[in-house]
Amino acid sequence: MLPGSVTLTEVAAAAGVGESTASRVLRNHGSFSQATRERVLAAAAQLGYVPNRIAGTLASAGSNLIGILIPSLTNIVFSDVLRGANAVIDAEGFQAVVGVTNYDPRREEALVASMLSWRPAAMMVAGLEHSERTRALLAASGSRVCELLDIDGPGLDLVVGFSNEGAGRAAARHLLARGYKRFGYLGRDFGRDTRAGKRYRGFVETLREAGLTLADEEIVPVSSSIEAGRVGTDRMLERTPGVEAIYYANDDMAIGGYFHCLANGLSVPSQLALFGHNGLDVGRFAPQVMSTIRTPRVGIGETGMRLVLAGASAQTVDLGFELVEGETA
Template sequence: MTIESGGWVTMGEVAEKAGVSKITVSRVLRTPDKVREETRERVRAAIAELGYVPDEAAGGLSSRRSRIVGAVISTLAGSTFASTVDGLGARLRQNDHQLLLAGTDYSSAKEAEAVGAMLGRRPDGLVLTSTAHTANARQTLAASRIPVVELWELPVDPIGYAVGFSNRDAGAAMARHLLATGRRRMAFIGTSGEGDRRGRLRYEGFAEILADSGLAEARATAASSGTQTARGARGLAAVLERWPDTDAVFCSSDALALGALSEAGRRGLRVPDDLAIAGFGDFEFAGEFGLGLTTVRIPGLRIGETAAQLILDVNAGIEPASRTVDLGFEVIDRSTT
């Protein structure tokens, strides 16, 4: 915004400059077709000269709509939620809404703080990429009376709505894929931390299928510090130190898999001949023009778009057919397995 004479340029200043009333300025901004062309041009010239920016918050209060949607994201680093945020923001912008972001580093306590700050802005809706909330945060969200959408998971009892897929089923699907390639001594590489619920679900689905097969059992390790790539490298080193006969690893993210691939290269292991490596997410670098990584593709962009549309629909009085939207996933077989 532009600051002039120690404060914000006001609608009254624009009106005085243009020689019209404040209501006329408001009409030019909101319903210009109702104002004569000559008057519109005079008001617009005054706006340009003074650098006036409409107070969207004040307008939102009068209509009980802020046209802001808050998104509390588990991590803003790397590619994990990038496509989801892109889809969310694009759909909101198409409908004259703005996206306000906050990161939590997978911490429920930080999420609770972010939720409180977001609600102070009176958003039209909130999007959360975690379903692990503190009791106070969950109570506050439930009492907010705005649409709340949880993403990337399908909780049994969502606070409001949920858009995503089954992480447990995705882990199970990768286990079936690796079994079909003849692998029998498999490990799971994840990250430790109280907020990595989705990683645990992927491991549970993975381990369950291996156990049920009677052919293999899952080995697991997790790294707690460093970048995702560094954790993946240290995770593979730990796996091979404890279980040197491991013939496949499933990583909880593509970034972890990148680290595992790097560590395998340093050890002179041939992928996939000596060791198969799979990831999760199908980030851009995992594709055929990048690593050629076998992975689980999730519809990140569609998740964001669908969440945004849910919020827009609910605020327009359109009740969704279901509180949960399952967009599924797909195992992508590439050269690393």
């Protein structure tokens, strides 16, 4: 279990002021000096304090809330995770409050602070990488924390997902076994999509172990999409026409690469092999089944929520992934 919630009394003591003074500063209401304000805010930040929005109401008023933060609403991966979690929530009488971070650590931090002010029973967040303040807020909240979709690293409490680095390695091994030697990678900024960065690392390290390196890579400055995949594939092949196989950060981009091949008369996989990630339906029903890694997204949401509501001890649950050989690589 995580430590108990940090109280206003503790903040006031750390700042060397009375509780009423600390309250005025944190509510930004009433009179206090600038020096006092700075001391109180510094103490609150250091302790990971968030205000209690339900103070003065029934103690159980917020106990049925579950905060869920996802990076995107447009990516079906996160919709699937929510679908799994929501199936459990509905059956147990809890209420989900959902926030969208847009892969922005600062936005995640603000949303975590806002949600924790309602004293939720639990917080579910995507990934293991968070800002220092976000980690401090979650650790000091007293709420259960469940981190989803990744197991490559230490967690705060409950962790449910699969190895992204392992998925990258599996993709590389599959392509190497098919005899490809000149590889490209197409994805987005790893600073925002840290899980894609882990897959990239696993992929590149497996190539290196085989005595190979990437022939080219394209990191797009926009969100993952079919359009970004098509445009990025065009750019890469313009620069490096000898690329034999492209590993994409996800199926959306891989489908974009597939559309590029269809539009330009490139035979898949004989002229260009394509490998994605996630195992989305759009790849399964394409004219050629997409070669990809299928991830258990609904199961991750269901398992994470069941562990939270069961009061399970802190643990990491690896639900694994499935390599889909497909027809594009």
